[in-house]
Amino acid sequence: MGNDGSKFLSLLDSFSTSIKENSISCYTDDQFRRRFRMRRHVFLRIVEALGNHDNYFQTRVDAVRRVGLSPLQKCTAAIRLLAYGVPADNVDDYVRIGESTTVECLERFVTGVYTIFGPQYLRRPNNEDTERLLRIGEARGFPGMLGSIDCMHWEWKNCPVAWKGQFCRGDHGKPTIMLEAVASYDLWIWHAFFGTPGSNNDINVLNTSNVFFDILEGEAPMVQYSVNSTSYNMGYYLADGIYPEWSTFVKTIPMPQGEKRKLFAKRQESVRKDVERAFGVLQSRFAIVRGPARSWHMNTMKHIMYACIIMHNMIVEDERDIHDGNFDYDHVDNDTPSAKVSHGPHPLFLETYMQRRAHMREKQIHHQLQADLVEHIWEHFRHENNEN
Numbered sequence: 391m392g393n394d395g396s397k398f399l400s401l402l403d404s405f406s407t408s409i410k411e412n413s414i415s416c417y418t419d420d421q422f423r424r425r426f427r428m429r430r431h432v433f434l435r436i437v438e439a440l441g442n443h444d445n446y447f448q449t450r451v452d453a454v455r456r457v458g459l460s461p462l463q464k465c466t467a468a469i470r471l472l473a474y475g476v477p478a479d480n481v482d483d484y485v486r487i488g489e490s491t492t493v494e495c496l497e498r499f500v501t502g503v504y505t506i507f508g509p510q511y512l513r514r515p516n517n518e519d520t521e522r523l524l525r526i527g528e529a530r531g532f533p534g535m536l537g538s539i540d541c542m543h544w545e546w547k548n549c550p551v552a553w554k555g556q557f558c559r560g561d562h563g564k565p566t567i568m569l570e571a572v573a574s575y576d577l578w579i580w581h582a583f584f585g586t587p588g589s590n591n592d593i594n595v596l597n598t599s600n601v602f603f604d605i606l607e608g609e610a611p612m613v614q615y616s617v618n619s620t621s622y623n624m625g626y627y628l629a630d631g632i633y634p635e636w637s638t639f640v641k642t643i644p645m646p647q648g649e650k651r652k653l654f655a656k657r658q659e660s661v662r663k664d665v666e667r668a669f670g671v672l673q674s675r676f677a678i679v680r681g682p683a684r685s686w687h688m689n690t691m692k693h694i695m696y697a698c699i700i701m702h703n704m705i706v707e708d709e710r711d712i713h714d715g716n717f718d719y720d721h722v723d724n725d726t727p728s729a730k731v732s733h734g735p736h737p738l739f740l741e742t743y744m745q746r747r748a749h750m751r752e753k754q755i756h757h758q759l760q761a762d763l764v765e766h767i768w769e770h771f772r773h774e775n776n777e778n
């Protein structure tokens with residue numbers, strides 16, 4: 391019996407070793423991309439970074455000199471939970487990991503991804519990024535545009551009963567947590583604010599988020615551009631009708647009258663869908679944020695959401711030049727930018743803070759900018775038709 395037991399353990403070790411070696415190498419590049427939601431070198435980059443950051447993602451040997459789980463097994467288990475949204479015990483037949491270990495792998499994986507890659511892939515737009523976003527906005531008919539903003543809900547299945555009142559809203563019926571995001575044309579998510587109870591609406595989330603903290607503190611790149619011969623010094627986001635009439639938002643025109651306003655509403659609603667597309671792609675790539683969340687703790691859900699957004703941005707960066715139909719960033723009048731961007735130290739005083747806040751919420755500028763954009767889009771439309 392002793393020899394039979396030793397043979398069984400030896401066979402089990404060899405079987406586990408073959409799984410470790412073939413867990414990612416058995417797929418073609420297309421198969422790997424479809425199953426792991428990213429190309430092979432991106433996944434291996436994450437595995438290597440986690441191995442250098444956390445000893446948990448390194449191969450260890452136990453007291454009887456048996457090799458433990460490999461970093462590939464642990465990261466593969468976490469990725470499959472994120473990509474497919476399946477229960478933790480659903481991956482044991484593929485990577486040979488128990489349920490409790492899989493949950494631990496997931497929590498350490500998302501925490502490590504957020505810690506390592508967050509400063510790079512959840513950063514605010516710097517001067518170079520802002521100039522590129524402004525050039526793209528100009529080419530799409532919206533000078534001064536930095537992206538589009540909106541919110542989405544993530545259902546919380548295991549929300550504590552005592553908290554359900556503050557996380558439920560009548561139009562959803564189930565506890566949810568809200569994500570506020572700003573996305574650009576390439577679906578890169580530049581701003582993510584997650585954690586507001588689902589009983590709130592987009593305005594409540596806006597009042598508590600940090601989307602405009604850099605402007606209020608004087609740390610945002612200074613933007614200068616002109617629309618219809620009118621100069622402006624603050625970029626804006628395209629938003630839907632619920633958002634307030636601030637100088638930092640450009641909303642559509644409800645029930646537009648006249649050809650100019652109808653054309654503006656059509657263009658604005660078309661471009662504003664960037665953030666909706668980003669939400670759809672994020673949920674398609676990582677089904678865990680599409681289905682009900684099974685986590686018990688808010689911090690775990692935050693790390694999961696932010697890790698999915700970070701990996702989403704990593705995939706966008708990696709695949710930006712291989713998809714047909716994506717915007718051509720290299721041919722958008724790089725030599726003659728239509729807007730000026732500068733950045734410098736700005737000491738923060740209460741009076742200065744209040745002035746910036748009042749300027750950011752100026753309704754008159756909002757209406758003036760909207761009217762100038764209506765004329766700007768109409769003139770470009772006429773010019774294009776005359777050329778054709």
